[in-house]
Amino acid sequence: MNNAILSPSEDLNYYFRSAFSVTCVIFGVDEKAIKVLVVKRQKEPYKGFYALPAGMVYPNDSIEERVDTIVKEVTGTSRFYKKQIRAFTDKSRHPLGRVISIGYYSFVNIAECNLQQGNLESESIWIDLKSVPELAFDHNEIVQAAKRRLLAKLSTQLAGFEMLSEKFTLKQLQEMYEAALGHELDKRNFRRKILSQDVIVETGELLTPWDESGKAPMLYKLNRELYDNRRAAGDHFEIF
């Protein structure tokens, strides 16, 4: 294509020949590891490859709503956090034409999910973030970018509650952090630092059922209102 030979009117129309999609990196924590949701592709291109949940977006559809729809559809839960990573714009990233994709990362609680298993449309599994296989399109690059964002978020802020149940033990929170950071943390220092932020509060309930020996641990929850207000006021809940 040569811009110079187009007349002004052809020119303007020519801009409106691109498409965009959204691509979701959905994170959860399980077995003390960070997992990513991938879906086996049932059709070309990249048939048989695992890929991130993604979808084309119609010109008059909202991007964010499209992401919400995809995350809900594929996980079966509507309690999740999401945030845009960036646009992925390689010219050759999609074989069907110029399709730029807006990447999002998302946190869900794996225990609350109901993956659509075994139907023709999708076969989805949680894979360990440390052993992501070769994925379709540029999805490995998107996972890498998402991983950096997850790391940056959790290593500087008190966040990621959507990967736990609404009520959680401090040990579960700590294990999520250890999985994200890739190293162990001191129990006492961790509890002190978290609780000093004043937004994680006791519920008064103990974890149940409790099969282990010893005392059942206290359940805590996020004071979401205080958290959101303080974030809106610029507080970053720095913890490391």
Place this chain on the structure above:
Amino acid sequence: MNNAILSPSEDLNYYFRSAFSVTCVIFGVDEKAIKVLVVKRQKEPYKGFYALPAGMVYPNDSIEERVDTIVKEVTGTSRFYKKQIRAFTDKSRHPLGRVISIGYYSFVNIAECNLQQGNLESESIWIDLKSVPELAFDHNEIVQAAKRRLLAKLSTQLAGFEMLSEKFTLKQLQEMYEAALGHELDKRNFRRKILSQDVIVETGELLTPWDESGKAPMLYKLNRELYDNRRAAGDHFEIF
């Protein structure tokens, strides 16, 4: 438009009716303040409003190259840093159709710039980041996002050298940081912290010409190779 009435073949084509643009938030430092480059629009829509430098992107053009072209064209320099902010995707952000814009922020040295002044195409000025007027499209939102990124970058990392000359005094570096952070810094602590990172090195030259009284200050420069290598290795040059 109603997706339900489209046949599958019409359906696929329908995706390819969007356009995208790039929008650049170009930062510089001058008079101990962070400035943003804005251009007065000579045509509709938003004729007469100030806007960020931006441009539509053809379906087969590279986004990043388009950004480079725009930044060079509007500033007249080709020494700059740039990084994607995110995609701005509001359905109604552009009156001519569905145009999502990929936002970039950029650092340039204002002293090295040659703005295209007074021609019909553009009238561009540096405005203080603290007093940005109402801009065209969703450009105020893009400036806000860019400002947060600039703050995050400079307040956690040793960065922003592209806003200074290749050789700079530590005082100039400090004043850039003070402008970005919005508060003064202790000279001795600042120098200690910066130099302890080992990537800012003396050139042996003194700043010249030197009209002030007293001793002319030492010029320093970034050891770019070491800096890039250490960044590639995951070093974040945290300084605060």
Place this chain on the structure above:
DNA sequence: ACAAAAGTGTTCCTATTACACCCATGG
């Protein structure tokens, strides 16, 4: 000799780290 800016060390204090025992519960 004086005015103006450059350049340099030390002390104090706060924040982070490292570390070990008692308690409650269920079998």
Place this chain on the structure above:
DNA sequence: CCATGGGTGTAATAGGAACACTTTTGT
């Protein structure tokens, strides 16, 4: 009563913040 995990405090250290004077140069 014993095995297991939950829950708590303190001492040592390192890093950040506060702070003032001497040196150089041009007028």
